[in-house]
Amino acid sequence: MTVPTATGHLSPWRSILQQAWPILITSWAATVFAAMDTAMVGHTSAADLQAMALGASIYITVFIGLMGVVHALIPIIAQHFGAGRLTEAGRAWGQGIWLALGLSALGASTMLFPKLWLSLSGNVEPEVRRLVAGYLLALAGALPAALVFRTLYATATAISHTREIMFINLSSVGFKLVFNLWFIFGGLGVPALGAVGAGVATLLTNWIMLGAGLWMVRSRAAFKALSLRLGRPNLAAQKELLRLGLPMGGSYLVEICAFSFMTLLVARDGLYASGAQQILANLIALCYMIPMSLSLSSASQVAQAVGARDASRARHTGLQGIGLVILGATLTGVFLLLASGWIVRAYTNEREVAFLALALLHIAPIVHFCDAMHCTAAYLLRAYKVATVPFVLQIAALGGLGLVGGWWLAYGPGTGQLAPLALWIMPGAPVGAATMWMMSAAGLAVAALLLFTWYARVLRRPL
Structure with a gap:
C-alpha cells in the first residue's frame, strides 16, 4: 500500500x-x-x-x-x-x-x-x-x-x-x-x-x-x-534511533556551541564589538533557515527514494537540492551586500555599534554561503542514515579549525597574525572579532568540503 x-x-x-x-x-x-x-x-x-x-x-x-x-x-x-x-x-x-x-x-x-x-x-x-x-x-x-x-x-x-x-x-x-x-x-x-x-x-x-x-x-x-x-x-528500535540520533544531536550542539562560544570570546573586544557581533550572529542565524529548509526538504525526499531503492532518483533529487541551496545562498549573499545599511539600521541606533556591525557584515555573504553548503551536505548524508562521520568531521572543522583556531589567532598565542587580511576584508572591524569570523568561515568551508567528499563516496554505494 x-x-x-x-x-x-x-x-x-x-x-x-x-x-x-x-x-x-x-x-x-x-x-x-x-x-x-x-x-x-x-x-x-x-x-x-x-x-x-x-x-x-x-x-x-x-x-x-x-x-x-x-x-x-x-x-x-x-x-x-x-x-x-x-x-x-x-x-x-x-x-x-x-x-x-x-x-x-x-x-x-x-x-x-x-x-x-x-x-x-x-x-x-x-x-x-x-x-x-x-x-x-x-x-x-x-x-x-x-x-x-x-x-x-x-x-x-x-x-x-x-x-x-x-x-x-x-x-x-x-x-x-x-x-x-x-x-x-x-x-x-x-x-x-x-x-x-x-x-x-x-x-x-x-x-x-x-x-x-x-x-x-x-x-x-x-x-x-x-x-x-x-x-x-522496542529495544531494537530504540537502538536504531539512538545510533542515528545521538550523532545528529551532537552535530546540532557543535553548531550552536561554536557560535555561542565565539560570542563569549568577542566580548573581549568591548561593549560595542559585542553588540555588533550579536547583530551579525543573529542575521546569520536568520539567513541559515533558508538553506536549512531547502536541505531538510531535499533530504526527506532523498530518503524516500532511498527507501524505494531508487538510487537514480535519490541522486538526482540530491543534486537538485544542492543547486537550489547554491542559488538561494547566492541571492541571500547579494541581498546582504546591497541592504547592509538598512539591515544595521533595523537592528540598532547606536552609532558605534552600527559602525562596527557594518564592517563585520562584509564577511556575512561568505559565512552564509559556506554555512549553506555545510548544511545541505550534512542533511543529505542523514538521508542515507549516515550521521556519525558528519559529527566527527564537524567537531574537527567547526570546533577545531573554526573555534579553537579562531581563538588561537584572535586572542591566543597567534594574536594578530591574520590582522592584515582581517582589515582588508572587513576594514574598521575589531581585529579579534573579524579573525573569529574568518576562521568560522574557514571551518564551515572545510566542513562542507569534507562532507561533500563523503557524500560522493556514499553515492557510489549500492542501496
Missing part, C-alpha cells in the same frame, strides 16, 4: 520548494517566540531580563541537542514511507514518542539544577538566580510537549506534508502573545510574574501545540494512512 505525497507528481526542484517554504515559515515563526519574550520581559525589570536571557540560553542548549536526537525519525520514517512500509513508519513514530519522553526526563532533570549552569556565569545576583530557577521550572514542564511535538514535525517532514505543522506554529504565536501579556504583566487574578511568566506562557503554548498536532494526525488522511500508534518500547 502506498500513499502519494503532496509533491509526488512534480519535478524534484518544484517538490523541494513546495515542501521547503512551510518549513521556512515554521522556523521563522519559532524565532518570533524568542523576540517576543525579549521585547516584553524587557519592559519589566533588568533582573527579569537577565534571568530570561540566562534561562533561555540553558533551555536552548538542552532543547536543541535533544531535538537533534528526535529528528533521527525523519530519515527513518521517510525511508519506510518511500518503500511503502506505512505500518512500519507508524511504528517508528510510536518509538519516537518513547524516545522523546525519555529525553524529556533527562533534559528536565538537568534544568532543575540551575546552580550548576549558573556556576559558569560568575557572580549572579540572588534575585536573578531565583528568577532563573522559576523560569527553568516552567520550561522543564514545557520540554515533554516540545519534544513529542517534534516527533509530529519529523513525521510530517518525512512524508512531505509540512503545511499543517506550519499552520500550528503560526497559530501558536497568537497564543504565546496572549499568554505572555497575561503572565508577564499579570491580570485576571494572576500576579505579574516577569521572566517566570514568559516560561509559563511557553509551557501552556507548547502543550496547546501538541494537542493541535495530535488532532492533526488523527484527522488528516496522509497521517491516518500510517496507522500511527504508541505501542510498547
Whole structure:
C-alpha cells in the first residue's frame, strides 16, 4: 500500500520548494517566540531580563541537542514511507514518542539544577538566580510537549506534508502573545510574574501545540494512512534511533556551541564589538533557515527514494537540492551586500555599534554561503542514515579549525597574525572579532568540503 505525497507528481526542484517554504515559515515563526519574550520581559525589570536571557540560553542548549536526537525519525520514517512500509513508519513514530519522553526526563532533570549552569556565569545576583530557577521550572514542564511535538514535525517532514505543522506554529504565536501579556504583566487574578511568566506562557503554548498536532494526525488522511500508534518500547528500535540520533544531536550542539562560544570570546573586544557581533550572529542565524529548509526538504525526499531503492532518483533529487541551496545562498549573499545599511539600521541606533556591525557584515555573504553548503551536505548524508562521520568531521572543522583556531589567532598565542587580511576584508572591524569570523568561515568551508567528499563516496554505494 502506498500513499502519494503532496509533491509526488512534480519535478524534484518544484517538490523541494513546495515542501521547503512551510518549513521556512515554521522556523521563522519559532524565532518570533524568542523576540517576543525579549521585547516584553524587557519592559519589566533588568533582573527579569537577565534571568530570561540566562534561562533561555540553558533551555536552548538542552532543547536543541535533544531535538537533534528526535529528528533521527525523519530519515527513518521517510525511508519506510518511500518503500511503502506505512505500518512500519507508524511504528517508528510510536518509538519516537518513547524516545522523546525519555529525553524529556533527562533534559528536565538537568534544568532543575540551575546552580550548576549558573556556576559558569560568575557572580549572579540572588534575585536573578531565583528568577532563573522559576523560569527553568516552567520550561522543564514545557520540554515533554516540545519534544513529542517534534516527533509530529519529523513525521510530517518525512512524508512531505509540512503545511499543517506550519499552520500550528503560526497559530501558536497568537497564543504565546496572549499568554505572555497575561503572565508577564499579570491580570485576571494572576500576579505579574516577569521572566517566570514568559516560561509559563511557553509551557501552556507548547502543550496547546501538541494537542493541535495530535488532532492533526488523527484527522488528516496522509497521517491516518500510517496507522500511527504508541505501542510498547522496542529495544531494537530504540537502538536504531539512538545510533542515528545521538550523532545528529551532537552535530546540532557543535553548531550552536561554536557560535555561542565565539560570542563569549568577542566580548573581549568591548561593549560595542559585542553588540555588533550579536547583530551579525543573529542575521546569520536568520539567513541559515533558508538553506536549512531547502536541505531538510531535499533530504526527506532523498530518503524516500532511498527507501524505494531508487538510487537514480535519490541522486538526482540530491543534486537538485544542492543547486537550489547554491542559488538561494547566492541571492541571500547579494541581498546582504546591497541592504547592509538598512539591515544595521533595523537592528540598532547606536552609532558605534552600527559602525562596527557594518564592517563585520562584509564577511556575512561568505559565512552564509559556506554555512549553506555545510548544511545541505550534512542533511543529505542523514538521508542515507549516515550521521556519525558528519559529527566527527564537524567537531574537527567547526570546533577545531573554526573555534579553537579562531581563538588561537584572535586572542591566543597567534594574536594578530591574520590582522592584515582581517582589515582588508572587513576594514574598521575589531581585529579579534573579524579573525573569529574568518576562521568560522574557514571551518564551515572545510566542513562542507569534507562532507561533500563523503557524500560522493556514499553515492557510489549500492542501496
